[in-house]
Amino acid sequence: MGKEINPFPVKGYISKEYFCDREKELNVLLRNVQNGVNTTLISPRRMGKTGLIFRFFEMLIDLGDYKTVYVDIYSSRNLSDFIKLLAEAIIQKFPSKTPIGKSFWNLLKGLRPVFTFDAFTGSPQIKISYQSESEKEQTLQQLLAFLDGQKLLVVVAIDEFQQIANYPESNMEALLRTYIQPLKQVTFIFSGSRRHTLMEIFSSSSRPFYSSTQFINLEAIDCDVYKTFIRDKFERGKRVIDEDSINFVMSWTKGYTFYTQSICNRLYPFKKITPERVKAECNDLLLENESVYLQYRNLLTQKQWNFLAALAKEESVTLLYSSEFLMKYRLGSPSSVQGIVNSLIDKEMIREQIASGGTSYCVYDVFLMRWLQRIY
Ligand SMILES: Nc1ncnc2c1ncn2[C@@H]1O[C@H](COP(=O)(O)OP(=O)(O)OP(=O)(O)O)[C@@H](O)[C@H]1O
Numbered sequence: 289m290g291k292e293i294n295p296f297p298v299k300g301y302i303s304k305e306y307f308c309d310r311e312k313e314l315n316v317l318l319r320n321v322q323n324g325v326n327t328t329l330i331s332p333r334r335m336g337k338t339g340l341i342f343r344f345f346e347m348l349i350d351l352g353d354y355k356t357v358y359v360d361i362y363s364s365r366n367l368s369d370f371i372k373l374l375a376e377a378i379i380q381k382f383p384s385k386t387p388i389g390k391s392f393w394n395l396l397k398g399l400r401p402v403f404t405f406d407a408f409t410g411s412p413q414i415k416i417s418y419q420s421e422s423e424k425e426q427t428l429q430q431l432l433a434f435l436d437g438q439k440l441l442v443v444v445a446i447d448e449f450q451q452i453a454n455y456p457e458s459n460m461e462a463l464l465r466t467y468i469q470p471l472k473q474v475t476f477i478f479s480g481s482r483r484h485t486l487m488e489i490f491s492s493s494s495r496p497f498y499s500s501t502q503f504i505n506l507e508a509i510d511c512d513v514y515k516t517f518i519r520d521k522f523e524r525g526k527r528v529i530d531e532d533s534i535n536f537v538m539s540w541t542k543g544y545t546f547y548t549q550s551i552c553n554r555l556y557p558f559k560k561i562t563p564e565r566v567k568a569e570c571n572d573l574l575l576e577n578e579s580v581y582l583q584y585r586n587l588l589t590q591k592q593w594n595f596l597a598a599l600a601k602e603e604s605v606t607l608l609y610s611s612e613f614l615m616k617y618r619l620g621s622p623s624s625v626q627g628i629v630n631s632l633i634d635k636e637m638i639r640e641q642i643a644s645g646g647t648s649y650c651v652y653d654v655f656l657m658r659w660l661q662r663i664y
Pocket residue numbers: 297298299300301306307308309310331332333334335336337338339340480481509545546549
């Protein structure tokens with residue numbers, strides 16, 4: 289028998305067995321792909337976008353009619369990096385021995401690339417030298433047109449898409465839009481966590497991508513569904529876990545995917561899980577992370593840090609500039625707080641939650657929030 293897998297992964301995607309719910313989102317994604325509609329997938333960090341993309345790709349592969357390409361552009365700084373990452377993702381998907389892989393290598397050869405292999409993963413890496421900007425643009429068009437010409441339906445997911453807003457090329461959106469629009473066989477998922485940036489790209493009428501995609505806002509997994517999933521995984525692993533323990537996990541992590549997974553991952557090695565055990569693990573986790581939190585404190589100004597601690601104490605605040613909140617924690621005037629709030633949002637230390645009932649604010653990292661609540 290192989291080594292037992294911890295059924296609560298905290299990074300990467302294993303398989304649907306370890307993936308909770310998201311049925312609604314999977315259905316929307318499938319409907320979009322079947323109808324040739326591109327999707328913009330938005331959620332706060334660590335809510336489960338990348339997991340959902342991989343789960344969806346697994347579903348498409350089971351259906352059999354699709355090829356999938358996943359590109360993470362987090363590390364990209366410009367159009368050349370984007371092209372490089374896209375080309376590497378295509379090579380990974382279509383190995384050189386397959387007919388499509390062969391014709392892709394032929395296309396690449398025309399671009400005079402230099403190939404290397406990642407020393408750790410062994411995956412191919414490409415370096416392309418360009419003579420001019422227009423050569424670059426042409427290469428991007430060729431790559432996308434190549435995918436469209438394969439008599440296959442292809443779904444391309446571009447993760448961390450907000451990154452393109454930082455590229456020095458001011459025409460990146462227009463270029464992509466122009467090359468994507470004529471494609472018949474390829475649909476796209478644009479995914480990211482910077483809501484403001486993505487909304488500007490996709491829903492501002494002056495921008496090239498205006499109204500060209502359907503939005504999915506990924507929120508926390510339904511609490512009851514998540515609880516059933518957690519109970520089931522512990523029981524299958526022959527663990528004993530009581531209802532109070534599961535409730536404690538869900539409320540302490542606010543049912544926020546990464547944080548819930550992290551605590552469950554730590555609890556899984558124990559055969560019997562009680563609320564005392566859960567509390568002890570939560571405590572240990574905060575202690576282990578303490579040096580990181582202290583480092584955050586060094587990186588923020590005193591006023592920013594005080595504001596973060598006040599917000600943590602309240603857990604979630606709707607009226608951020610109300611005199612009640614500002615006076616309770618002696619945070620200063622609304623005008624001085626505004627700059628602090630904007631900068632903390634920009635640093636992804638504070639999360640803005642937009643809902644029909646109004647916008648509320650909370651500390652982005654749930655564990656940091658719990659730690660701040662404890663020490664202040
Ligand atoms: N539906 C799910 N069921 C169980 N675990 C999940 C689910 N979705 C995501 N996860 C897990 O939660 C963690 C965070 O998910 P993921 O990396 O997909 O988030 P993300 O939104 O892409 O984050 P980021 O914006 O930082 O890239 C991962 O460990 C992943 O395995």
